Amino acid sequence: MLEQRVQQHFFESADLLYQVAEQLGRPLAFAAQMITDALTGGHRVLTVAQGHAALDADYLAARLAGRFEQDRPGLAAWSLPAQTRAGLDLSRLLQAQGHPGDVLVVIEPEASRAPAWAEVLATAHGQEMFVVALTADDWRGQLQDTDLQLRVSAPRAARVVETQRVLVHALCDAIDQLLLGSEE
Numbered sequence: 001m002l003e004q005r006v007q008q009h010f011f012e013s014a015d016l017l018y019q020v021a022e023q024l025g026r027p028l029a030f031a032a033q034m035i036t037d038a039l040t041g042g043h044r045v046l047t048v049a050q051g052h053a054a055l056d057a058d059y060l061a062a063r064l065a066g067r068f069e070q071d072r073p074g075l076a077a078w079s080l081p082a083q084t085r086a087g088l089d090l091s092r093l094l095q096a097q098g099h100p101g102d103v104l105v106v107i108e109p110e111a112s113r114a115p116a117w118a119e120v121l122a123t124a125h126g127q128e129m130f131v132v133a134l135t136a137d138d139w140r141g142q143l144q145d146t147d148l149q150l151r152v153s154a155p156r157a158a159r160v161v162e163t164q165r166v167l168v169h170a171l172c173d174a175i176d177q178l179l180l181g182s183e184e
Helices: 002-040 051-065 090-097 114-126 157-180
Strands: 045-049 077-079 103-108 130-135 148-151
Touching: 002 045, 002 103, 002 130, 002 148, 002 157, 045 051, 045 090, 051 077, 051 103, 051 157, 090 114, 103 114, 114 130, 130 157
Parallel strands: 045 077, 045 103, 103 130, 130 148
Antiparallel strands: none
16 A cells, blocks of 8 residues: 555656656757847846745756756856845845846746745836746736746646756756767
């Protein structure tokens, strides 16, 4: 009984990954191109998330600034803290750090948190930044035509988190491919 429950995690994850590969392959490639264009144009990538997802925002920024699987020069990317100790809110921090042409990558695996991001998205748009949102909910009402949403919908939050990590890996690989070509 327990063995079947454990196996079910792998089956659910594999099923969702297949669905996402079909649905998000093209949008993810577009996101990679958007980010690569920004970086090669002298702009930056800022990543942000709340709660445990902040670790994935940090991870994405580290893979871009450092390296993913290929050696390359570091890219202008860093993670913004969702909460700051000095009482500075995220929107104010983004207003200070974001510049026109930069890309803000938001990672939000929790359903129903879209309203919490409204002010941050409005600030990014006010700064003339592009937004790439990895979400569990539909954020169409908060995103502009120049933004891109990579939505992973699943009944279990753990499956969303796992799939978003694969999206981050695929995004880093695609950016490296665009910048360096294939190492194969």
